[in-house]
Amino acid sequence: MISRKVVLHFPSELVDQPIISNTVRRYNLEFNILKASIAPPEGGLLVLELLGGKKDVQEALDYLKELNIEMENLSRDITRKDDLCVHCGVCVAICPSDALVSNQATSEVEFVADKCVACELCVKACPYAAMEVRL
Amino acid sequence: MPKTIQEINEKIKAGKAVVVTAEEMTGIVKKKGVEKAYREVDVVTTGTFGPMCSSGMYLNIGHTKPRIKVGGGKCLLNGVPAYTGFAAVDIYLGATELPEDDPRNKIHPGAFRYGGGHVIEEFVAGKDIELEASAYGTDCYPRRELRSWLNIRDVNEAVLFNMRNAYQNYNVAVNLSNKAIFTYMGILKPRLGNANYCSAGVLSPLLNDPLYRTIGIGTRIFLGGGVGFVSWQGTQYNPSVPRTEREVPMRPAGTLCVMGDLKTMNSRYLRGVSMHGYGTSLGVGIGIPIPIIDEEMAFFTSVADEDILAPIVDYSVTYPQRAPDVLGEVSYKDLRSGKITIDNKEVPTGPISSFSKAREIAQLLKDWIEKGEFALTEPVERLPGKESGITFKAFQERPIER
Numbered sequence: 001m002i003s004r005k006v007v008l009h010f011p012s013e014l015v016d017q018p019i020i021s022n023t024v025r026r027y028n029l030e031f032n033i034l035k036a037s038i039a040p041p042e043g044g045l046l047v048l049e050l051l052g053g054k055k056d057v058q059e060a061l062d063y064l065k066e067l068n069i070e071m072e073n074l075s076r077d078i079t080r081k082d083d084l085c086v087h088c089g090v091c092v093a094i095c096p097s098d099a100l101v102s103n104q105a106t107s108e109v110e111f112v113a114d115k116c117v118a119c120e121l122c123v124k125a126c127p128y129a130a131m132e133v134r135l
Numbered sequence: 136m137p138k139t140i141q142e143i144n145e146k147i148k149a150g151k152a153v154v155v156t157a158e159e160m161t162g163i164v165k166k167k168g169v170e171k172a173y174r175e176v177d178v179v180t181t182g183t184f185g186p187m188c189s190s191g192m193y194l195n196i197g198h199t200k201p202r203i204k205v206g207g208g209k210c211l212l213n214g215v216p217a218y219t220g221f222a223a224v225d226i227y228l229g230a231t232e233l234p235e236d237d238p239r240n241k242i243h244p245g246a247f248r249y250g251g252g253h254v255i256e257e258f259v260a261g262k263d264i265e266l267e268a269s270a271y272g273t274d275c276y277p278r279r280e281l282r283s284w285l286n287i288r289d290v291n292e293a294v295l296f297n298m299r300n301a302y303q304n305y306n307v308a309v310n311l312s313n314k315a316i317f318t319y320m321g322i323l324k325p326r327l328g329n330a331n332y333c334s335a336g337v338l339s340p341l342l343n344d345p346l347y348r349t350i351g352i353g354t355r356i357f358l359g360g361g362v363g364f365v366s367w368q369g370t371q372y373n374p375s376v377p378r379t380e381r382e383v384p385m386r387p388a389g390t391l392c393v394m395g396d397l398k399t400m401n402s403r404y405l406r407g408v409s410m411h412g413y414g415t416s417l418g419v420g421i422g423i424p425i426p427i428i429d430e431e432m433a434f435f436t437s438v439a440d441e442d443i444l445a446p447i448v449d450y451s452v453t454y455p456q457r458a459p460d461v462l463g464e465v466s467y468k469d470l471r472s473g474k475i476t477i478d479n480k481e482v483p484t485g486p487i488s489s490f491s492k493a494r495e496i497a498q499l500l501k502d503w504i505e506k507g508e509f510a511l512t513e514p515v516e517r518l519p520g521k522e523s524g525i526t527f528k529a530f531q532e533r534p535i536e537r
Contacts, residue, residue: 088488088492089265089486090331090486092319092473093330093331093473093484094322107491108491123413124244125321126506127186127321127416127418127487128408
């Protein structure tokens, strides 16, 4: 079993098709929707975690690419501008996935990008505008 | 025999003073006891860094040719209004001021991306600021409009003047309601989703001198990366709150009014702040040296996070309605562990104050003193003590009926 978190950009002509349903059935996957927004004229955005066999997940991603869906790994989407962070830690209590953790020894905040689910709560909570969304 | 500040300064000058941070002092006293720590340590340095809204800068921008009387007129710095109600070219910009066209909370919660605090950060960093002023014109000051770039190196005086900083203890903010709220203590998730606090605890200046024995009017301090002074007690000064046996206040108590030459400061320690749904502010770094003049000061500076208790306050109803209820008290040791328990519920804690920056400031101030670059001061006058009778008055509303 592996897990991959991806950001999918759907072209508008695919918005009305049951693509995710087809994908999970065909490749025997489990999925967890982390974020979704569909606006038919512009297409859709879906942040998805896919769980399944390594080969199945890879083939599913290839299948989605063939359908003309743009894709990127989720971890790239929220970044921290380290020069702006003051390591206060106000983001730590608000982060739902333990992607922002306080190092007890140094009192500094560590950003573990792998654990980030791109909910963007930290972007709003950071008083110093150090957390940035890149989509 | 108590040490005098003059004796400590002579040791600093000779490079022989023993300087430790407030965090180190806690360990030293625990290990060696108060008496030995007093004999060994001369100075304890403190530090704090957090949003401090009652902060601002005043400038004298110099006289244009022909002259303009900005006083009583209008003045914008990067679009943010500055107060002009002084003489011709003196202006004051506060940290929470917003551009006139900022949507504020029209669509709640507003983002408050840019305000007075951000202008101050950029100005200190040496960036050019857009100045726009308009005046009504007089015989001696005929000019009515001014648009120009403004740089900190070109103004006469640039002074940071903060009427309330460095709170001695503060509330722990929680939300008992069913929806998220947006406060000056950060975003508070519903149903006790998080608990935000704002003090440097063991490193906090006034928690290491709880009875204001050495920090007073005229005390030289680290301010925003440069040198400043305590000029008065801060606003909302409230020394008469309940205290622990160690005299540590259990409620927000003393505050400091501070000022210093902005030209010596550094934007690393003066940062624009955006509190989502609330407004802008200025993140201020302050460090205050505490001379260990006697055993009592060695004892006071040995305060540990477990000795500092802060009140837990609901910010959904209690705080906005100014109700007196407190949900309980919690120690800084527990707050800094990352979670506390309220009503049998485990609640993650989030600091608004940066402990790592507080530590950096205390260390930097220690370096300055060890190198002989920073001398200690005797207060010109003591701040009012707990026996002063000063209390924090609520507004007495008297409806105007005509």
